[in-house]
Amino acid sequence: MIPAFDIILLVFLVVTSVIALRVRDLLAASMVFGIYSFLICLLWAEMTAVDVAFTEAAVGAGVSTVIMVATVYQTARRSKD
Amino acid sequence: MKGLALFAVAFTGALLLYATGDFPDWGSLDSPANGGELSTHYIKEVRKETEVPNIVTAVLADYRGFDTMFETVVVFVAGIAIIAVLRDFGNGSRGYPPALANNLPEEPDLIVTQTCNLVIPVLQIFALYVLAHGHHSPGGGFQGGVMLGASYILIALANGVEAAMKILSERKILLMAATGILIYSGTGLVCLLLGENFLDYHVLSRILPTDPIMARSHAMLFVETGVAFTVTAVMFSIYANLATRGTLKGGL
Amino acid sequence: MEFFEQLIIPKFNYWIYVILMMIGMRAMIAKNNLVKKLIGMAIFQTAIILFYVSIGVKEGANIPILDHHMMPGEIHGGDPVVVAEFANPLPHVLMLTAIVVGVATLGLALAMSQKIYRAYGTLEEDDILSQIKLEPND
Structure with a gap:
């Protein structure tokens, strides 16, 4: 484990999670959530959990972002909060 | 309501932060999870018992195979449930149109289509490599299956869902998902028929x-391989149904 | 300074996980939009998965894949395996399946929110509740 890398990733995680929940455009929120998933994937690779990181890179940053964008496309894009 | 939510969250958070004081230190070797008998056995004995270098794959598919089998069943059931929720079986919903739909160009973009056509074969070969090489490197059924499903999603994104559905129709999706679980439980059943416990693979040497x-x-x-079949089919089915409101026509 | 060294530094990761968990939980309770609630749920889930995986971390350990010279048999060598050199594989296995099941259930939740949008024309919770109240009970 690399402490400096670890702390930078964790701070970015908190920042991206707050942005994903505060931004009112749901398309932007889904994309920021994709960034969040990718940071999580880096954190796992750094914690020596390579299999979990691989799964998260394929599932979290790939498929879940795509299905969220598909839902935003099929419903409304603006959110009230 | 918002103030109450903030209070509840702050209270739970304070309790959890207080509890972190009792956790073992970060990365300690003698914490209950790391020093326990189970993980020690997995690390020390996996090479003699299974000859698989990737311990995660060995534990996933062999030692805890029953767990993984039912996780696969959960994925299968979720895929079926999404079709059941979204498909309009003619029982009259009011049908508000989506806010963003019908403002995309009809023709697929040339650059996007050609790039995806170049990427997709490489992606599928790599997914099969990840599945087959999961014993020796990170990877396995779940990862390979998700990547294979993502390649079909890429076809649907580039050429439209209908074009992807010509390659992998819904009938094929459901057959594939069910076949995956059948392969998994069938392997266990063969072990049972040969006179050992369910999913006790060593008896397969006969x-x-x-x-x-x-x-x-x-x-x-x-x-x-069974896991990869189910996950591939379900991932593509989730995307195809969510992008078209369950009609499998038009869409994103 | 001593407070920092004893309480914050060794447990810094756990503190961030709790903060992430609380961000997700607050979104699930207080956000009005259904997709925002689902993003909050996914953040809550990843915080718990992070917590599980960090249980299996060992200081100075390597990824849980054995080198080929540690495998048994004459061609490989059969070097001894030191348990402290490999991360604990058990949390990785449990969480790997949890991620894939998580995306399948997220898809199901998104399907339900699409169905709600088709019936009520909105994803905002208060609008849906007021429409439900306006309807006669039959």
Whole structure:
């Protein structure tokens, strides 16, 4: 484990999670959530959990972002909060 | 309501932060999870018992195979449930139109289509490599299956869902998802028929031309293939149904 | 300074996980939009998965894949395996399946929110509740 890398990733995680929940455009929120998933994937690779990181890179940053964008496309894009 | 939510969250958070004081230190070797008998056994004995270098794959498909089998069943059931929720079976919903739909160009973009056509074969070959090489490197059924499903999603994104549905129709999706679980539970059932416990792979050496240790290694590949079948089909089915409101026509 | 060294530094990761968990939980309770609630749920889930995986971390350990010279047999060598050199594989296995099941259930939740949008024309919770109240009970 690399402490400096670890702390930078964790701070970015908190920042991206707050942005994903505060931004009112749901398309932007889904994309920021994709960034969040990718940071999580880096954190796992750094914690020596390579299999979990691989799964998260394929599932979290790939498929879940795509299905969220598909839902935003099929419903409304603006959110009230 | 908002103030109450903030209070509840702050209270739970304070309790959890207080509890972190009792946790073992970060990365300590003698914490209950790391120093316990189970993980020590997995790390020390996996090479003698299964000859699989990737401990995660060995634990996933062999030692905890029952767990993985039902996780696969959960994925299968979720895929079926999404079709059941979204498909309009003619029981009259009011049908508000989506806010963003019908403002995309009809023709697929040339650059996007050609790039995807170049990427997709490489992606599928790599997904099969990840599935087959999961014993020796990070990877396995779940990862390979998700990547294979993502390649079909890429076809649907570039050429439209209908074009992807010509390659992998809904009938094929459902057959594939069910076949995956059948492969997994069938491997377990063969073990049962040969007189051992369910998913106890070493007895497969009687029908495979290998010794009992390598039989466990090969049986892991069978069950991972089953997992990959189900996950591939369900991932593509989730996307195709969510992008078209369950009609499988038009869409994103 | 001593407070920092004893309480914050060794447990820094756990503190961030709790903060992430609380961000997700607050979104699930207080956000009005259904997709925002689902993003909050996914953040809550990843915080718990992070917690599980960090249980299996060992200081100075390597990824849980054995080198080929540690495998048994004459061609490989059969070097001894030191348990402290490999991360604990058990949390990785449990969480790997949890991620894939998580995306399948997220898809199901998104399907339900699409169905709600088709019936009520909105994803905002208060609008849906007021429409439900306006309807006669039959």
